Amino acid sequence: ECRSNVTRKDSSGVYTIATLKGPSSMGMIKLIDSLNSGGPYNVKATILDEPMQVRKMMIDKTADFAILPTTMAAIIYNKGFGYKLVAVPVWGTLYLVGSDSTVKRWDDLRGRRVHVMARGMTPDELFRYLLRKNGIDPEKEITLDYSFPTHVDLANAVGAGRTELAVLSEPLASMVMKRNGSVRRIFSLNEEWAKFEGIPIAETAFMAKEEMLKNNRDITEKLLSSYEASTNWVNLYPDSAATLIVKYGILPDYESAFNAIPLSNLKFARAKDVKKEVNEYLSVFYRMNPDIVGGKVPDENFIYQ
Amino acid sequence: MTLEVKGLHKRYGEVEIFRDFSISFTEGMITCILGPSGCGKTTLLNILGKIIPPDGGTLAGFDGKIVSYIFQEPRLLPWKSVRGNIEFVLDRNLLPEERKKITDRFISLVELEDFADYYPAKLSGGMRQRVSIARAFAYPSDIILMDEPLKGLDIKLKLNLIQTFSRIWQEDRRTVIFVTHDVDEALLLGNEIVVFSRAPVEIVTQKQIGVPIEERSLNSDYLKNLEKELLRALGG
Amino acid sequence: MTLEVKGLHKRYGEVEIFRDFSISFTEGMITCILGPSGCGKTTLLNILGKIIPPDGGTLAGFDGKIVSYIFQEPRLLPWKSVRGNIEFVLDRNLLPEERKKITDRFISLVELEDFADYYPAKLSGGMRQRVSIARAFAYPSDIILMDEPLKGLDIKLKLNLIQTFSRIWQEDRRTVIFVTHDVDEALLLGNEIVVFSRAPVEIVTQKQIGVPIEERSLNSDYLKNLEKELLRALGG
Amino acid sequence: MKISFTSRQYVSLVSVIIILVTWKFFSLYFNSEFVLPSPEKTLLTTLKLFVDDRFLVTVGTTILRSLTGFIVSFFLGLLAGIAAGVNPYVDAFLRPVLVTIRSVPIIAIILLALIWLTPGTVPVFIAMLTMFPFICTNVSDGIKSVDRDLVKMAKFYRVENARIVKELYIPAIMPFIISGASSAMGIGWRAIITGEVLSHPRYGIGTLMQNAQTFLNVDVVIAWTIIAVVISYGFEKVIRWSERKLIIWRA
Amino acid sequence: MKISFTSRQYVSLVSVIIILVTWKFFSLYFNSEFVLPSPEKTLLTTLKLFVDDRFLVTVGTTILRSLTGFIVSFFLGLLAGIAAGVNPYVDAFLRPVLVTIRSVPIIAIILLALIWLTPGTVPVFIAMLTMFPFICTNVSDGIKSVDRDLVKMAKFYRVENARIVKELYIPAIMPFIISGASSAMGIGWRAIITGEVLSHPRYGIGTLMQNAQTFLNVDVVIAWTIIAVVISYGFEKVIRWSERKLIIWRA
Numbered sequence A: 001e002c003r004s005n006v007t008r009k010d011s012s013g014v015y016t017i018a019t020l021k022g023p024s025s026m027g028m029i030k031l032i033d034s035l036n037s038g039g040p041y042n043v044k045a046t047i048l049d050e051p052m053q054v055r056k057m058m059i060d061k062t063a064d065f066a067i068l069p070t071t072m073a074a075i076i077y078n079k080g081f082g083y084k085l086v087a088v089p090v091w092g093t094l095y096l097v098g099s100d101s102t103v104k105r106w107d108d109l110r111g112r113r114v115h116v117m118a119r120g121m122t123p124d125e126l127f128r129y130l131l132r133k134n135g136i137d138p139e140k141e142i143t144l145d146y147s148f149p150t151h152v153d154l155a156n157a158v159g160a161g162r163t164e165l166a167v168l169s170e171p172l173a174s175m176v177m178k179r180n181g182s183v184r185r186i187f188s189l190n191e192e193w194a195k196f197e198g199i200p201i202a203e204t205a206f207m208a209k210e211e212m213l214k215n216n217r218d219i220t221e222k223l224l225s226s227y228e229a230s231t232n233w234v235n236l237y238p239d240s241a242a243t244l245i246v247k248y249g250i251l252p253d254y255e256s257a258f259n260a261i262p263l264s265n266l267k268f269a270r271a272k273d274v275k276k277e278v279n280e281y282l283s284v285f286y287r288m289n290p291d292i293v294g295g296k297v298p299d300e301n302f303i304y305q
Numbered sequence B, C: 001m002t003l004e005v006k007g008l009h010k011r012y013g014e015v016e017i018f019r020d021f022s023i024s025f026t027e028g029m030i031t032c033i034l035g036p037s038g039c040g041k042t043t044l045l046n047i048l049g050k051i052i053p054p055d056g057g058t059l060a061g062f063d064g065k066i067v068s069y070i071f072q073e074p075r076l077l078p079w080k081s082v083r084g085n086i087e088f089v090l091d092r093n094l095l096p097e098e099r100k101k102i103t104d105r106f107i108s109l110v111e112l113e114d115f116a117d118y119y120p121a122k123l124s125g126g127m128r129q130r131v132s133i134a135r136a137f138a139y140p141s142d143i144i145l146m147d148e149p150l151k152g153l154d155i156k157l158k159l160n161l162i163q164t165f166s167r168i169w170q171e172d173r174r175t176v177i178f179v180t181h182d183v184d185e186a187l188l189l190g191n192e193i194v195v196f197s198r199a200p201v202e203i204v205t206q207k208q209i210g211v212p213i214e215e216r217s218l219n220s221d222y223l224k225n226l227e228k229e230l231l232r233a234l235g236g
Numbered sequence D, E: 001m002k003i004s005f006t007s008r009q010y011v012s013l014v015s016v017i018i019i020l021v022t023w024k025f026f027s028l029y030f031n032s033e034f035v036l037p038s039p040e041k042t043l044l045t046t047l048k049l050f051v052d053d054r055f056l057v058t059v060g061t062t063i064l065r066s067l068t069g070f071i072v073s074f075f076l077g078l079l080a081g082i083a084a085g086v087n088p089y090v091d092a093f094l095r096p097v098l099v100t101i102r103s104v105p106i107i108a109i110i111l112l113a114l115i116w117l118t119p120g121t122v123p124v125f126i127a128m129l130t131m132f133p134f135i136c137t138n139v140s141d142g143i144k145s146v147d148r149d150l151v152k153m154a155k156f157y158r159v160e161n162a163r164i165v166k167e168l169y170i171p172a173i174m175p176f177i178i179s180g181a182s183s184a185m186g187i188g189w190r191a192i193i194t195g196e197v198l199s200h201p202r203y204g205i206g207t208l209m210q211n212a213q214t215f216l217n218v219d220v221v222i223a224w225t226i227i228a229v230v231i232s233y234g235f236e237k238v239i240r241w242s243e244r245k246l247i248i249w250r251a
Ligand SMILES: Nc1ncnc2c1ncn2[C@@H]1O[C@H](COP(=O)(O)OP(=O)(O)OP(=O)(O)O)[C@@H](O)[C@H]1O
Pocket: B115, B118, B121, B122, B123, B124, B125, B126, B127, B152, C012, C013, C015, C017, C036, C037, C038, C039, C040, C041, C042, C043, C044, C072, D251
């Protein structure tokens, strides 16, 4: 059983990865599996439901490695908790979905009602940014509806046909589409972002404690390459990966998992190789709402060399 | 016409209070009931007032009659003043001024004019009892049930109330059933006096008093003899 | 020695009950207090029993004395049986058997043997009053305050209790302060009788009765004359 | 200017000071502004919130929500509670409904609530689900403890049922109503804020709290908490004040 | 086998049936398993949960948590409530503490609670914060409504304070205690489950509910809700049964 949350580090020197039940764990699934079946290093993975829980493990320093949204990673860094960004394993999982077949291009969105989860949070700001880039004023020319404040509420509402258009993330989008045939994917916000920025969305961050980076470089290195290998394996063998994903309770059924893998943009990149992408992504949010990234764009040292 | 109780049965657990008990009350008369503590006097009034159901037996002549009741305890609403407690039972169809007039009249009858706005917690025991009397009198009824109405009152007040009461009664001749432990009260007020035995209740003596109420004196030989007889019946 | 109340002051809002009032009670004697309803008798007992504070004045001779009190209302705990209510006030240092013995003795004194396990809601008014009497007697005290203890009791029971009470009193000669509205009770039990006026209280008459309690008869001329005087003082 | 305290207020003040000292102690112990910021810093943050131009509309909206929820639950609860207290069949009917309302976890109905209602009214709904069963239970239990002799008296004198309820039952159960209202308001206020956290209406203390939490501004979270507690204390004062106005008849 | 109903139970049954019918109606209206699955389907899911081998340990753990929280809050609340009811200074001291405990929003303490406590105890903590002020308020309000003449009588006869509390105050406020316990248990049960949803202990109804929710299995969420409601109903029965045992002295 890997879902144990009580993870004080014991004296035997077992290191903990706090990961999220979502795309990040999907990419890591092979690694999780090998750690679980007594892998080579003294590392264990704890799969958590909410970014808040991951953050809590970082605040009380029980996580040596942690996965959370890049914006939250910037907050953690800016508030001085002693974690650095080592890799970006997931590159954008937001999609515009809906049962409305008349919407094909951005311009079709004019005058429509689109449901987005919580106002002021990452998906909202990102969507607004794209709207503006496409010449649509998010305040006047479109109705953004925040009636369903969490991803899960919104997913349920989309599934129930209560909304025509909504911004949803993977793997919830796949789960909804599996159960409600009339919902389709309209476009990938990731691709739209890439059109303007020329780079993909650095959505998820893999962070490591500074002490680990100083004192246990080798373990960190090994872990990074295993994670990378795991992500590659998942993309290569979505079939076997989906089985493992279901086995570890990350998604409820094989079909959703299998569908979600290719759409989750799993691509492991060392942080030092994607400095520009990360910076660009955070700067966009900083300009919209500085609080989202913890008051400022993180400095040089945010990224582990 | 008379009010009739026939073949009354009532028991509480193992204690049998009434076993095939019958009694009748002449309308327009004052019937006084005397009897040992705990014999069943209050229980009888409660049955007559339809507050508790009998286990068996019939009541005749009570239908359609309006009844007022001076309970053994004052039963005042703690959150209403003397005036409020009396007004509480008055018909809402009356105009407020009329209600006020009636209330004031009966408050002065029991000599509580100065305390009309007091809450029960601030009244003495006898004053509470008087509010309860005023409430029963203010309620326009055909029959009045009274359970030791004059207890806790000083002798002067008691005599005043007996006088006032008999004056009122002369006018409207309501049917009154009056429970008391005080033989003198019974002699001064009753047209008929009934003495109850211990439970199960039986009627030990039943006396009629020929002298009109307004002419009675406790010093008359007639009442003195009657008093002796009653005391003997009560085993005192 | 005497119990002294000196220069007592007490007012409720605008109503002045005691204004520089003084009275003394001889120890080992029964003092009866008569007076109009609402004059301040209960207030005086409450002050003597230290239940309410006076506005001014001194009490002497009460210190260290143990007092029991028959309140004007029975004040029984609804969730305790007759037995439980009496045991409630008994000293916890007594053995349970002893407590039971005392309780049983006083229950039979007030003739409630058959109702020892009844809850107050199932007792008649007079029966509740009797529990309150038994409780006060069962509590071992130097002084007993009684506020109309015999109200609501039938005449036979009343006489029995007066007899029992005087028998007990002959033995221990406790100090008793006895409030009543019944002149006969006062004549049968009091060593001293005090009549109060309306508030602010003044002492209208104060009489000593020379005849020993066990030899008294209401038919004796001495008591008959006294009765007349008292009734006059009460304005009845 | 002269400030005078009654000794009771003095004791209340001591209690507040003890709370603050305990807080300071823990904040020194943890020594991290992300776990528990110091009282000084937090009070400063609280003051800053006051001058924010969204302050009034945020607090006002939340208070309005809680008053709406309270008033509706109060009257529904009073009605249902009286009916249940007076009539055993209504009681039997309501009992399963109450238990259901009371124990259904929010998570199970939040979606339904969001579909039917706007994010702004969902907190009111959640608060009603919390407060209503409460007031109802308190009132119906209160009614069962009303002196039956008084009821018999009133029925005997043929006082109309409506007046028996208004002039006998309601004053008699006033202590229960006050107790219920005080608890309900306290817990309802919390429910309102929780509801705002869950439904993210445009304005609301809960919305801002949740935002602050997401952005790890722990001092802001606690500052809003303080504001919430102070407002709640104000409600409590109002309720106790009405208690004194309503229960004037005690000796 | 013969099943007989009292007419009150019959009415309760009718009430349950009405709840089910309303549910069926709405499920037909929404016609989506994402919003409200049909009662039949959900009942089937509920039955399936029963045979799951983790069922007993899950339900058992949650019940244990709620009993712990209840018992601790009950005794603390009783003690504090009596102290506050008897002594106005204790009352003044406790009032700000109670208001604070009662109105601090869960979200504000969850972060702290998660740091101080293990996930298994967080729900108990939250439930205690919910239940304690409740029982305390109910008890202290109850004490204020105790017949002062009885208290004077007991003090007059020099009955020891401990016995006055035990034999006079506690029986007198029994209706308040029962009312408080019933509401507290109801609301505490919900708080326990909310706490589990937030803190995700290893075993717990809330944990499984949240899991089901993230997988969009609304029927499982509702199935757990039904189980939670039934258990809550059981608690209510126990409390009402003790009410009957404890209040035997009414006429
Ligand atoms: N708590 C109180 N607040 C205001 N007034 C009070 C209070 N208690 C008593 N009084 C007033 O004090 C006066 C005396 O009351 P008390 O009970 O002593 O009379 P009492 O002589 O015992 O009368 P009774 O024979 O009717 O019992 C009354 O006028 C009463 O209204």
